Amino acid sequence: MWPDLINGGFELIGAFFTWRNWLQLRRDRTIAGVYWPTTAFFAAWGIWNLVYYPALNQWASFAGGVVLVAGNVAWVALAIKIKLNATLDAPFIFSVETRKAIEDACLANQRLTDAIDSRRSRTPMAEHATAAQVVRHGMLDCQVCVPKDWDDEQVKAFTDAAFPCGTENGWHIRGHGDQALDGDPDRVPCAHRHGFVHLMLDA
Secondary structure: OHHHHHHHHHHHHHHHHHHHHHHHHHHHOOOOOOOHHHHHHHHHHHHHHHHHHHHOOOHHHHHHHHHHHHHHHHHHHHHHHHHHHHHHHOOOOOOHHHHHHHHHHHHHHHHHHHHHHHHHHHOHHHHHHHOOEEEEEOOOEEEEEEEOOOOHHHHHHHHHHHOOOOOOOOOEEOOOOOHHHOOOOOOEEOOOOOOEEEEEEEO
């Protein structure tokens, strides 16, 4: 009987220090100078003692062990929580080599983007600003945007070449008074390009 009481006393004293560790960890919110899996091991051992002590009818040891293992489990749970929070809140730090590689990749990408933008500004946009275009087409009609000083023959020649309609006589410009224009002028100034007009043509 007395060995059980002595062992139970040690268990209770250990429980006091274990719970004191838990309180200190809760205050400090940091793990330093301790390897937390060690406490996890003793917590697992304490859980086993809760099976072992009753088998020996050592109920004083069992009672002290309950308080002790509860303190160990509480400390381990708090340590894991603090560890996870520190990991999630910590900034992601690249090595010097990785950071240099990322910077070089970003610089190369910026140079490529600048080159593409520069090329677009020199060629396609300039051509877009001065070239005639077929802006809309259907099965039997189309709309073109051409310089306003083009005559009808130039408009027809461009449209036949850019978008052949497949008929023997090609496209026909809707002239002034055409019923399909519904009273609108045959040449309408372009809203986006100065010096250009829109015309409708039929197959």
